[in-house]
Amino acid sequence: MRVWEKYITPDVKSMYQHYRSEPRIGNRPCLLLIDLYNLSYKGGDLPVSEVIKTNPSGCGEHAYRAIDPTKKLIKLFRDHDLPIIFTTRDWDAHSSGTHSTQRQRKNISEADYNIYEEFPLSPGDTLIRKSRASVFFQTKLDEVIKEQGIDSIVVGGESTSGCVRASVVDAYSRSMPPVLVEECVFDRNPISHAINLFDMHHKYGHVTSLNSLTQLLKSRVRER
Numbered sequence: 001m002r003v004w005e006k007y008i009t010p011d012v013k014s015m016y017q018h019y020r021s022e023p024r025i026g027n028r029p030c031l032l033l034i035d036l037y038n039l040s041y042k043g044g045d046l047p048v049s050e051v052i053k054t055n056p057s058g059c060g061e062h063a064y065r066a067i068d069p070t071k072k073l074i075k076l077f078r079d080h081d082l083p084i085i086f087t088t089r090d091w092d093a094h095s096s097g098t099h100s101t102q103r104q105r106k107n108i109s110e111a112d113y114n115i116y117e118e119f120p121l122s123p124g125d126t127l128i129r130k131s132r133a134s135v136f137f138q139t140k141l142d143e144v145i146k147e148q149g150i151d152s153i154v155v156g157g158e159s160t161s162g163c164v165r166a167s168v169v170d171a172y173s174r175s176m177p178p179v180l181v182e183e184c185v186f187d188r189n190p191i192s193h194a195i196n197l198f199d200m201h202h203k204y205g206h207v208t209s210l211n212s213l214t215q216l217l218k219s220r221v222r223e224r
Helices: 010-015 060-065 067-079 091-095 141-147 160-173 190-203 210-223
Strands: 029-034 084-089 126-130 152-158 179-186 206-208
Touching: 029 067, 029 160, 060 067, 060 179, 067 084, 067 152, 067 179, 067 210, 126 141, 152 160, 160 179, 160 190, 179 190, 179 210, 190 206, 206 210
Parallel strands: 029 084, 029 152, 084 126, 152 179, 179 206
Antiparallel strands: none
């Protein structure tokens, strides 16, 4: 069952009947991992209602639930020798008061924006530092896509309703509707997570499971 099924009524589903969603994976897809930095995991594997008492930016149990599938997704792209792009916050922008959302922040250090230890970067990976929600906004991502011959985008990371959504919409605006891996994106609010996945799936990209993406990539390799 899709994550949004318990929230979406038949009437709402009917409103989306004219949208067509399909996974668009080209010959050289990249994996775009959005904001998998320490701050999202700070506070531990606990309900978000507990984590945000000390860390309003924490995603608690939802972040931890996505760790293992995300590691498998990373391995999948490494096994196929496909590009991986990580994003994080630009510390200078943070320090100057430029943020991705209007959420209040407490006791944040530059180290909080280091990529979480479960996802070590390899020498061939790209790290992009961003100042706003979308990774495309005033960054080098467009240049990286062109230089590396990237023709499609697979997305993981957080938050579904914030930086993930903003980046997905901007990717669609560049005629690259992304594929989102359901187990590898997360949000503090499970309702917002589900509704945004449903909406993005129909309007701007395609939401699929890790298993389905694995089979899709394997078929692309055989075709090449």
